[in-house]
Amino acid sequence: MTAPRLTALDHLVLTVTDIHATVGFYSDVLGMRAEVFHPADGSRRIALRVGPQKINLHPAAAPFQPKAAHPGPGTADLCFLTETPLTDWQSHLAARGVTVEEGPIRRTGAAGPILSLYIRDPDGNLIEIATPIR
Template identity: 50%
Template sequence: MSLIDHLDHLVLTTVDPAASEHFYVDVLGMQLEAFGEGRKAFRFGNQKINLHVRGKEFEPKAHLPVPGALDLCFIAAVPLEQVIARLKEKQWPIIEGPVMRTGATQKIRSVYVRDPDLNLIEISELA
């Protein structure tokens, strides 16, 4: 029996908060959330990505918080063709895909991009 039900948030460390905000809010359509003392997060569904700026991380933090170390997979709220069209409209390069992959619950169809910190971002639809 698992003690864990779902993911609430994760923390992304960035060197350029404005570039991260552009990608996650303007390109991917997440909602910008301000909280605490000047902190920011990107909200989507019932989850969010909290933003840390390298060298100014909020405590406690990961042992080695570094930009570009994440490999994330998001399930899209729209068909993958709409995701691809949005990425093209925003001139954000797709580095691979669409390709078939194995997701947490079933097969998924995915495209891969890199965010401004070079994290690998997989955007998928259930197949």
């Protein structure tokens, strides 16, 4: 019998202090699209779309069930790929008052070498913006 395999990442969850501040940052700074959805339990939740994936937002004061064993704001380290040159990103980030903590710097991504910038979201999560090196 063949072992079962996973095929893709559907979504991940960020536990955040302020959902509206998070939506503002990810929409304005990173260009993601916010959407409201209603899971099977009938609650109203907010997610951020990036390509075919989404990031579900859970409020730190009352995270939805089930949840990680130790959910908390500022505990994530996420890398997003872009085709936009990092020089354009640097200008965009500077215009919005977002500090680049490191980069451009060479790293290794899931599919090979990447060139990355590092910033922080409102909760202090580390956000990597990367372009593939071809």
